[in-house]
Amino acid sequence: MKERRKSRPVKVGSVIVGGGFPVSVQTMLKDPLLKDLTSIKNRLDHLYKMGCEIGRFSVLDAEAAERLNKLSQISPIPLVADIQYDYKLALKCMEADIAKIRINPGNIGQEWKVKEVLNMAAGKGLPIRIGINGGSLPTSLRKEKDKAVAMVKAAEMELEILAKQNFHNVIFSLKSSNVDETIRANIEFGKLCDFPLHLGITEAGALIPGVVKSSIGFHKMFSEGLGDTIRVSLADTPENEVITGKEILRVAGLTKRGINLVSCPRCGRTTFDRNFEFLKKISDYCETVDKDATVAVMGCAVNGPGEAKTADLGISGVGNEIIIYKDGKILKRSSLDIAFDQFKSEIDAL
Numbered sequence: 001m002k003e004r005r006k007s008r009p010v011k012v013g014s015v016i017v018g019g020g021f022p023v024s025v026q027t028m029l030k031d032p033l034l035k036d037l038t039s040i041k042n043r044l045d046h047l048y049k050m051g052c053e054i055g056r057f058s059v060l061d062a063e064a065a066e067r068l069n070k071l072s073q074i075s076p077i078p079l080v081a082d083i084q085y086d087y088k089l090a091l092k093c094m095e096a097d098i099a100k101i102r103i104n105p106g107n108i109g110q111e112w113k114v115k116e117v118l119n120m121a122a123g124k125g126l127p128i129r130i131g132i133n134g135g136s137l138p139t140s141l142r143k144e145k146d147k148a149v150a151m152v153k154a155a156e157m158e159l160e161i162l163a164k165q166n167f168h169n170v171i172f173s174l175k176s177s178n179v180d181e182t183i184r185a186n187i188e189f190g191k192l193c194d195f196p197l198h199l200g201i202t203e204a205g206a207l208i209p210g211v212v213k214s215s216i217g218f219h220k221m222f223s224e225g226l227g228d229t230i231r232v233s234l235a236d237t238p239e240n241e242v243i244t245g246k247e248i249l250r251v252a253g254l255t256k257r258g259i260n261l262v263s264c265p266r267c268g269r270t271t272f273d274r275n276f277e278f279l280k281k282i283s284d285y286c287e288t289v290d291k292d293a294t295v296a297v298m299g300c301a302v303n304g305p306g307e308a309k310t311a312d313l314g315i316s317g318v319g320n321e322i323i324i325y326k327d328g329k330i331l332k333r334s335s336l337d338i339a340f341d342q343f344k345s346e347i348d349a350l
């Protein structure tokens, strides 16, 4: 793995992106900002517990901007307003208590409008994320054969605007639904400046293809030393985006946060009928636990005890009996109906 690219630190609410700080995990909420802020707040609380560090919302009108303001005041994580084109909406959002806006100065239009947005952001100390997307490149670049090259050129156009306005509180992203294009664009752009990089494979697809594309893309970009914050873009829930992002960071060795869950795939040797059901409960619980530990859930008396014994905490189901291992030794034997609660309290005690 190459040495991590040196980027400037950019403060997004309570999270520092870049500057050698840990790579943060973010997600985008999928629903419109409806009136029922309590249920959105509850969801943000859960995402925060799962390890999500930044949340983003599309802001479509002034009413949504006001709701985002209210939500920002009660949210456990910094919130980002995602705006397309409308400079007035960007100004409106910046009156609020948000932590960052995502807008491309190159899409705003006249220079005086760009100036107004950047001046206000500078005055409030708010960073801007500039998101170059392979699917919405400026018209002048749409004929470029290599989309990675076009994305870098589009980012350079944004860099010129920023330099002219002397605005440097910026995070960049260059994303495409094509993994190779995204990797190449980020490698090239990373050489041009020291702005932090928000990584992602955009429109990566449904859960399984999205996880595969994102894992391969992030792995290559991390090995090039790139990446200050990540968002896994899935046609799935924000929760699954966060789980995937955390797992990718953990496997890449970029975080120790979160439980490493080992589980057997199950085969005909199992006598533990409720293996997957039990695993799902344990897995959901482990996603909310911020500990550096390995937990194993195994399905039979053949390989199960071996794997379960090497984990910090393990469980092996044999018929209706559950054996719980801790630090390689049998801790207790129990029945299935109370096993989850017992295992959960052992996780808590780790």
Ligand code: SF4
Binding pocket: 264, 265, 266, 267, 268, 269, 270, 271, 298, 299, 300, 301, 302, 303, 304
């Ligand atoms: S632990 Fe047992 S049940 Fe699970 S895959 Fe291995 S042999 Fe099969």
